[in-house]
């Protein structure tokens with residue numbers, strides 16, 4: 001089996017320890033020669049990098065592990081790029097959430113105006129990353145988690161239409177599959193799902209088991225009769241438990257398919273605003289929780305000199321998914337994952353240029369998505385509106401167009417009112433001067 005050189009972009013991410021751990025537990029399916037962390041923030045990355053040194057020394061000493069802030073070192077001679085950067089960090093996520101809320105509009109990291117603002121920041125750094133990687137490692141696979149993945153995917157498709165080795169992914173569908181498995185006491189690894197939509201905007205239509213039986217009706221009944229909790233409920237903050245609980249509400253109103261949890265923001269924006277604290281949002285919860293814990297625990301591990309028995313890296317869908325996706329591509333395993341790809345006829349009644357999220361077989365030539373066919377009017381209408389928002393966001397960025405930015409926000413189901421959209425946009429422009437192109 002080939003031994004790969006990989007770089008993790010956003011080495012200082014709170015998710016990096018989990019990915020590093022997943023790399024060490026998947027060595028028999030994804031061979032490693034070298035693992036490099038790269039981050040623009042050297043101080044942040046150093047804490048995780050020192051933890052990584054100990055982890056690899058203990059679990060996989062044969063792998064060359066290193067961390068750097070030098071792009072030339074990071075991106076040269078690489079087989080796989082795992083990307084998870086956050087331009088502007090949590091302080092800007094806090095702005096994305098709080099600014100819209102201050103106008104009575106949904107404040108969320110990847111949805112609505114927050115997702116728009118974050119997308120406008122991510123595009124710049126993601127485009128630069130791809131250019132630099134292509135200069136130094138033209139053949140590398142770029143697997144991207146960076147959010148908002150829907151907007152990032154559309155932007156990268158528009159900047160690099162001929163690049164067949166960029167794959168945008170999200171761990172939420174597989175998290176839902178794991179959660180269904182726990183709910184009905186079934187092995188989720190045997191599930192064969194059918195799923196369609198955009199990123200953070202999709203539905204499971206069927207979940208077949210290994211005998212060909214569709215488990216979706218049983219899953220829906222179980223949720224409607226007893227609620228829904230994430231597979232790792234014991235490790236979740238209350239806001240995530242509330243989010244999963246909303247799946248029951250969505251099924252009561254729209255019982256046809258199993259919804260992605262993120263649809264709650266589009267189907268019930270007023271409820272979500274009225275249940276948000278404009279002074280303490282998810283960014284505050286993450287800074288006080290996951291960020292503090294991950295960095296604190298990495299420092300403790302470094303002080304102790306061992307990562308054995310540590311909790312910083314509980315086995316999570318996020319780490320497993322990106323490593324398994326890489327393994328499936330590298331070794332032509334043709335396993336099925338739900339990933340983000342250009343539509344090109346997969347959903348028959350949506351335009352080709354929509355970046356859809358669907359199940360695909362992943363092999364040496366990348367994703368081979370399974371056909372979905374025609375979708376019904378309700379879903380088509382929702383997706384077309386959301387796609388128009390995403391497309392206008394990318395065009396607003398590329399053209400520096402205030403008009404397109406205003407159109408994007410007005411089209412978004414979480415905003416709707418044009419006057420409100422203008423107020424939110426103007427405040428977001430002010431907060432993002434260091435990151436966005438000028439919009440005229």
Ligand SMILES: NC(=O)c1ccc[n+]([C@@H]2O[C@H](COP(=O)([O-])OP(=O)(O)OC[C@H]3O[C@@H](n4cnc5c(N)ncnc54)[C@H](O)[C@@H]3O)[C@@H](O)[C@H]2O)c1
Nearest residue numbers: 010012013014015040041084085086125145146147170171
């Ligand atoms: N697609 C998914 O399902 C999924 C799941 C989880 C997290 N994410 C995304 O992963 C990313 C990381 O999330 P986090 O919560 O750990 O954030 P974080 O702020 O802890 O980590 C992001 C890191 O990226 C670094 N960074 C910023 N700009 C960079 C650049 N241009 N080049 C290299 N590094 C850069 C930062 O310094 C920081 O260390 C975010 O984009 C988040 O939305 C996506």
Ligand SMILES: O=P(O)(O)OC[C@H]1O[C@H](O[C@H]2[C@H](O)[C@@H](O)[C@@H](O)O[C@@H]2CO)[C@H](O)[C@@H](O)[C@@H]1O
Nearest residue numbers: 109110147170171172175240282286316317318
């Ligand atoms: O609010 P955050 O920063 O905790 O999470 C935002 C991310 O939420 C989803 O990711 C889940 C992930 O699916 C699951 O594996 C587990 O690790 O929890 C994460 C949330 O805590 C979502 O898919 C991502 O796109 C978001 O970045």
Ligand SMILES: [Mn+2]
Nearest residue numbers: 149170171172
């Ligand atoms: Mn996601």
